[in-house]
Amino acid sequence: MPHRKYDKVLVINSGSSSLKFMIFSMLDENMLAKGMVERIGTPDANLIYSRTGDKKTEQLVSAENHGKALAVACKLLIDRERGVLKSLRQVQAIGHRVVHGGEQFKSAVEITEDVKAGIKKCSDLAPLHNPANLDGIIACETVFSGVPNIAVFDTAFHQSMPRHSYMYAVPLKYYEDYGIRKYGFHGTSHKFVAQAAAQYLNKPIEQLNLITCHMGNGGSIAAVRKGRVLDTTMGLTPLPGLIMGTRSGDIDPALIFFLAGKGLDLSTIENDLNKESGLKGINGIGSGDMRDTVHASEQGKAAAVNAIEMFGHRAALYIGGYYTLLGGADAIIFTGGIGENSSPARRSVISRLAAIGCKLDEVKNKACFGCQAVISTEDSKTPAIVIPTNEELMIARETYRLLIDNATAANTETKED
Numbered sequence: 115m116p117h118r119k120y121d122k123v124l125v126i127n128s129g130s131s132s133l134k135f136m137i138f139s140m141l142d143e144n145m146l147a148k149g150m151v152e153r154i155g156t157p158d159a160n161l162i163y164s165r166t167g168d169k170k171t172e173q174l175v176s177a178e179n180h181g182k183a184l185a186v187a188c189k190l191l192i193d194r195e196r197g198v199l200k201s202l203r204q205v206q207a208i209g210h211r212v213v214h215g216g217e218q219f220k221s222a223v224e225i226t227e228d229v230k231a232g233i234k235k236c237s238d239l240a241p242l243h244n245p246a247n248l249d250g251i252i253a254c255e256t257v258f259s260g261v262p263n264i265a266v267f268d269t270a271f272h273q274s275m276p277r278h279s280y281m282y283a284v285p286l287k288y289y290e291d292y293g294i295r296k297y298g299f300h301g302t303s304h305k306f307v308a309q310a311a312a313q314y315l316n317k318p319i320e321q322l323n324l325i326t327c328h329m330g331n332g333g334s335i336a337a338v339r340k341g342r343v344l345d346t347t348m349g350l351t352p353l354p355g356l357i358m359g360t361r362s363g364d365i366d367p368a369l370i371f372f373l374a375g376k377g378l379d380l381s382t383i384e385n386d387l388n389k390e391s392g393l394k395g396i397n398g399i400g401s402g403d404m405r406d407t408v409h410a411s412e413q414g415k416a417a418a419v420n421a422i423e424m425f426g427h428r429a430a431l432y433i434g435g436y437y438t439l440l441g442g443a444d445a446i447i448f449t450g451g452i453g454e455n456s457s458p459a460r461r462s463v464i465s466r467l468a469a470i471g472c473k474l475d476e477v478k479n480k481a482c483f484g485c486q487a488v489i490s491t492e493d494s495k496t497p498a499i500v501i502p503t504n505e506e507l508m509i510a511r512e513t514y515r516l517l518i519d520n521a522t523a524a525n526t527e528t529k530e531d
């Protein structure tokens with residue numbers, strides 16, 4: 115709900131050597147500008163920036179750490195010619211993408227010292243991401259003193275999963291001692307498209323069963339019952355589930371021991387499963403990109419044709435299973451770079467869904483690139499809908515909601531005093 119006193123929200127997605135930023139006007143949910151500082155900590159640090167509607171610009175900058183990277187980004191945001199703010203004081207809250215919130219964080223929270231300690235504790239589960247996310251948070255605390263920072267977790271939406279979905283059938287002590295369970299990822303995207311689908315179908319999310327398919331370089335599917343996640347394909351890590359760009363998705367876990375027995379070391383196997391598998395491992399052209407895979411398949415390369423078949427087969431397996439667990443679905447949603455744009459990949463999935471009442475309309479499918487549209491036939495009992503995701507806007511929304519909730523609570527307290 116917009117509140118005229120509050121408007122500008124900054125969204126930060128901080129990686130180990132990059133810092134992405136977007137600034138939103140939340141009164142109309144418009145993104146005003148976005149950019150990224152990449153190669154932080156190297157002499158080639160680079161700032162890419164564009165104001166909405168303007169051309170992208172690039173410049174070499176001096177950014178030896180995340181704090182310096184944020185400072186150069188902020189300079190641009192208030193630049194007279196290229197900026198979108200009169201002063202940094204206009205930023206009223208900052209939303210941070212945080213990859214892993216473990217079991218501690220079930221929704222977005224305002225960042226305090228305790229929250230930072232919690233994020234640090236979850237680094238065990240996301241060693242590449244959480245420390246980098248913390249770097250972004252600390253940079254913002256320094257540059258924007260006194261402005262509330264909000265953490266929005268990739269795992270939070272999936273915390274609504276029931277215990278029988280998230281537990282693995284391994285000795286209980288693994289869960290108790292190490293937190294080994296299914297966490298799921300891409301939660302912000304699944305939540306965004308589930309809410310957008312409810313709006314599109316003109317029904318409250320609490321009355322809908324949805325199957326949301328986020329298919330980008332990484333990919334996951336979620337079964338969403340009445341706005342809560344019933345199950346999802348990623349697990350303790352983002353490795354299982356779908357066939358992805360370079361990740362294997364589901365495998366027989368015993369193949370690791372088999373390969374170790376053949377003399378491969380664990381780090382080689384880990385690297386191969388994460389970076390050399392998926393489309394890249396099987397399409398015969400060594401690229402993890404769906405566009406390249408489709409192109410090679412159209413040239414008649416058998417391995418690429420098979421890769422697209424495998425992609426569709428694996429996704430349909432989960433969609434069918436989730437359809438059963440949900441007791442039917444009101445819609446199947448496709449999003450992410452592949453889900454939004456690749457009609458051959460969508461065809462491979464949807465051509466396998468006739469048994470659950472979802473039939474592809476090939477004309478609508480071919481016409482849909484990054485649009486919001488139904489791509490199944492009119493007589494399909496279970497429609498397939500493409501909905502572009504917007505994780506940054508979702509982070510901005512969660513941040514804005516907390517900002518207003520906290521302000522309202524503070525106001526009530528003052529009145530009661």
Ligand code: ADP
Pocket residue numbers: 329330331332359402403404405406450451452455456457483
């Ligand atoms: P990430 O998970 O890194 O955010 P994206 O959501 O951008 O990735 O998805 C990347 C995937 O989307 C790649 O496999 C790419 O081939 C595919 N893709 C992106 N744009 C198109 C397009 N116009 N047509 C077909 N595939 C596309």
